[in-house]
Each structure stands twice: as structure tokens, then as C-alpha cells.
Amino acid sequence: MSPVIFCCVICGYVIYDYQDPDSASWVNQFRILYSSREIIAVTGVGIYDDPDGDWVAPLDFSARWDDELPATDEIGVLRQPPVDGRYGFPLHEACWSLLEKAYSPEPVPRETLFRVYSSLPFPSLGRGLSWGDSHGGLVFIDNNRYPWEDRYIDRALDSVLPAARYDPYHVPEILQLRYEEPQVPAVSGPLQHTADCFSKLPREVIILISLYLPTIDALNVRRASGSFLLIFYSRQFWASRFETNADRSWLFESWEWDKTCDRRWLYHRTNKAHRTEGINNRERVWKLIQRTQRTLSLQWDESYTSNIAHMTNVKWREATGDLRPKTRVGPLHGFGEGCRLFHEQHAIIPPNRLSHIAFSVIQLGETIYIAGIRLILSQGQAIQLGYRAENELIVSTTRLTGFNLAVGSRGIQGVQCVFDNQPLLQWAGCPEDAPRTRRLTLSGPIMAMKVGFDGCKVVSLAVAESIPPPECTSLRDSAFWYPRAPPAGLHLNDVHFTAKDTATTRYQPLCWTMFGGRGGVYLRSLVGLSVTCFGTVRNIEFHYDSEEVPVECRKVGRCRTEGINVIHFPIDGPDGEVIDSVTGR
Ligand SMILES: [Zn+2]
Incomplete structure (x- = not known):
């Protein structure tokens, strides 16, 4: 039987001691x-x-x-x-x-x-x-x-x-630091000692400003302005570098050390050039924990939920991340990517009473997600759906008719409000590098919303309008497009697109390229195609005899090509070839 090795959910390192399985170490x-x-x-x-x-x-x-x-x-x-x-x-x-x-x-x-x-x-x-x-x-x-x-x-x-x-909690080198003899670091002063606007401020105010700055910024200001030179000698400034959320907060042992300990020396002594691997791992894991703390800081509000059972004769339009089953035998079985739906909240929006809409966001890994939505009515009442962060993006809404969405497999990454079919320029969240859809853009005001959540963010969003809209059949408006929907002038040949049903009902982003260029300008330079197959067609590359064809026209689909079956189709007829149809199986 092959060994079953899992990684720690905090530090990401394995929970098993490969090097010495029989001993008891921090790793196992x-x-x-x-x-x-x-x-x-x-x-x-x-x-x-x-x-x-x-x-x-x-x-x-x-x-x-x-x-x-x-x-x-x-x-x-x-x-x-x-x-x-x-x-x-x-x-x-x-x-x-x-x-x-x-x-x-x-x-x-x-x-x-x-x-x-x-x-x-x-x-x-x-x-x-x-x-x-x-x-x-x-x-x-x-x-x-x-x-x-x-x-x-x-x-x-x-x-x-x-x-x-290395053990991130018990780090012997850190305990040794308090017994080392402090050395005086070299001082690098400002490039020019000229009077500036900061020279009018009292010393206490200069120190106070520096306490709010990241260390790198504070030291750079010191080089730009002679008024900030004094922070280099300030015990208060250096002590602040070791407090909670500061850049040396991971050296928590120092919280207990004698207040006379030279924190400036300690800061210098623990910079990257002077550290051991054990100290590096302490900082790495501490930062991962701080990230987790930020995620956990959002407040879940379940004080509001509307009963939408009586809402008949309405048609919901819904966009979701790549939802995986909620119940299963093994809780993570089939959950290699995507998201899970844990709760759903509903809100009926009284006609003409929506005044503002506020979005809370959360960062998970490198990606920003929408975590909650607050509907603010004209009399000041608010309907909170989901999680609420301290900082919200608040948008004034006069005639909200829907949303453009940027949706990743793990949830809603960006929302753009649409008023009378005109999208607001600003996005809540971050739409970059996520498929987009216009599926939730309606012809009239939104009557109700349905928002689905996992344990920290929005994973589905649905809107309803009072007049049932005509069946949405446009692939351009109802599919998820990556990186964005094709321009209006491009005919998509919807009727013959074999994946239309799944692309407009499930999370199945569509990618596209206009390999011929506008008006087919690059077709004369096309000299071949390569198709990479790995179970199914994974990507198509287009080859040209011209350097002028832009990179976005040269490829559609992504996958590794090493060791995978690649089929080449040269276009080498004396007068070129004419593609009059394409058949997929
Ligand atoms: Zn760990």
C-alpha cells in the first residue's frame, strides 16, 4: 500500500518525518x-x-x-x-x-x-x-x-x-539573541541636509508619523528628509517594529524581553542576511498565520433573510463558481478545485427604495473575492447578505438593472453594477484574470437577490426581475468568457456551437481567438496549425510566416506540450488551402 502523507494546513509542510520516521520530532x-x-x-x-x-x-x-x-x-x-x-x-x-x-x-x-x-x-x-x-x-x-x-x-x-x-515554534537561535552583545549598525544619513516642510513639525509628531510607516518606507523617508533622521535613534520607533502586525511581530519572544533591549540592533540582527533557516521558517509560517487571521476577521451576519417562497412568476438568472457537491462520503472527494455552497440568503428589494449597495471583499491566497453585499435602502435601513468587512466599496444606485461579474472557479471575484444597461466603470473586488459574464444584466429593475456562500466568500449570485425576461439565448451575454466577451461585431454562430447548453448553464468558461485578424488580414500568412490532444483537444496553435501577427492570435487553449500528442497540419498547397468546415468529435 502506498504511504498516505498529508501536509499541515497551517505551514504546508508534510506531517511525517522522512529522514527519521522512528523518532518523535516536530514534523510528525x-x-x-x-x-x-x-x-x-x-x-x-x-x-x-x-x-x-x-x-x-x-x-x-x-x-x-x-x-x-x-x-x-x-x-x-x-x-x-x-x-x-x-x-x-x-x-x-x-x-x-x-x-x-x-x-x-x-x-x-x-x-x-x-x-x-x-x-x-x-x-x-x-x-x-x-x-x-x-x-x-x-x-x-x-x-x-x-x-x-x-x-x-x-x-x-x-x-x-x-x-x-525547521521547527517554526521552538527556534533556539531566537532564544540566543537576547544574550548576544549588541553591535552598533552603520548609519546612513540623508543625501542632502536641507530644510523642508517636515522641519516645522515637533519631534513627537515626526516619531508618530514614522510609527504608521512600514520600516522600509520610514528609512527611505529618512534618506529623503533630514527631519526624519531622528527616527533612527528612537527607541519608540524600533520597539514598534516588534508589535503585533509589524514586520518583526514574528519575534514574539521579544515581547517578554527587557524593555532596555536594543531593538534597533535586534531588527538589524534579524534581517534576511543574518538569519538561520529556522528563523526564516518562523517568519514564513507566522505570515501564513497572519493571512489566515485576516480571512477569519470577517463577520458573518445572518440577521436578515427574506422569504421568497411566495415569489412566483419570476425568473432567476444565476451565476456560480465551479460548485462541487455539498454532501459526499469523503468531505473533500471531488473537490480538487472549485467551491462549495454552505448557506444561501435572499433579499426582496422594495421597488424604488434601493439607495446604495456596498461590497465587502476578502483576499484568499493571491485572489480577491466578494465576501458580502449590503443593500442600503432610502430610509437608511440596510440588508446585509453574508460577510461584512470593515472597509466596503459603496456605490450609489438609482436604477440598478443588474451586474457584470468576474467569476473564478472558487467564487465571485468582481462585480460591476449596471444601471439602465450602462455599466459603471468601477469594479468591486478584482476582475483581473477571471472569466466574465453579463448573464445577470436585466432589462428592468432587480426585484430580488439570492446570494450563496461558502465559509468565507460569495460563491453564487442570482437576480430576479418582476417582468420575466425573454429566454436568454445569446451566447455572448450568458456564457463565461475568458479573458472577456468577444466584441459585438463578431458573429458567434451560436446555433451551431455544440457546447452552448453547458456553457450557458454551468461554470464552463469559453476562450476564443480571432486567428485570422480583423477582416481576415492574417489569413494569407497562415502556414499551419498544431493541435495538442490529451484525452481531448487541449489547445490549437496557429503558425504564420509573418512576425507581425500578435501573440493573442497565435494560440487558444492551455496545456503542457512536452510528451503529449501534438498533430501538425501544414498549409502548404500551391494556392493555400480553404477550410470550409470543422468537425469535432
Ligand atoms: Zn505545520
């Missing part, structure tokens, strides 16, 4: 954040020294595997099915301790954390949850695939990121 000692009969809890410490896929740990948080006669139970984790109703997410004991330290003195919000982890897919070539990024350097992103495809490949190997092998 773990806890599990798990659910059992609607209760979310964290286990005591278990050890994974036999990669047989049995995750066994004491359910008592204070117990350990090496206690005398520990009571232990098995728990299904990640893509395994639950065991006796217990299912969860494994993490190193060291990483959980670091998470507790980041939240101290508050407790870790276990329910919210479980909800967010439940929303993350488990890529087919991965060994842990995917945040949609490189997870601090341990995940390879295959850019030969589209952003909505299962493209995250685990590479938690020591050769890729040697620092990841």
Missing part, C-alpha cells in the same frame, strides 16, 4: 482541528510515524500520545471519509502553538477556522488544502493551465524550500 507530532456531532474541537498531540493513513490522537486537548496509557481515537482527515462522525484538518503541534501565540490572549476561533478550511479545495496533485497561491513557496502553480483549473502541485520537498524543514 500533530493535532487535528475536527468536528464531531456539530462540535468543533482540537485534539491532543498524536504522532504520525507510520504512513498507513490512520490518524489517531487523544481527543483530550491536554493529552499526548506519549502519556501513560493515552485514550486515543481515529479521525478522518482531508480527503478521507469521517471515522465515527469525526472529520478534521491535521496540523503540526508546533504550528498550532504558533497560531495560539498569534491570537493570544484571545482564543483561536476554532469554528470560523474550521469553516474556512472546509471551503478550501484539495488539488489532485497536492497533499494539503489549497489557498490559491504558492503557500509560502511550497506549492508550484502550473501556469500552463487556466486559473480555474486544478493547477496546484505540491512540492513540499526539502530541496525546494530547505527552511520548511
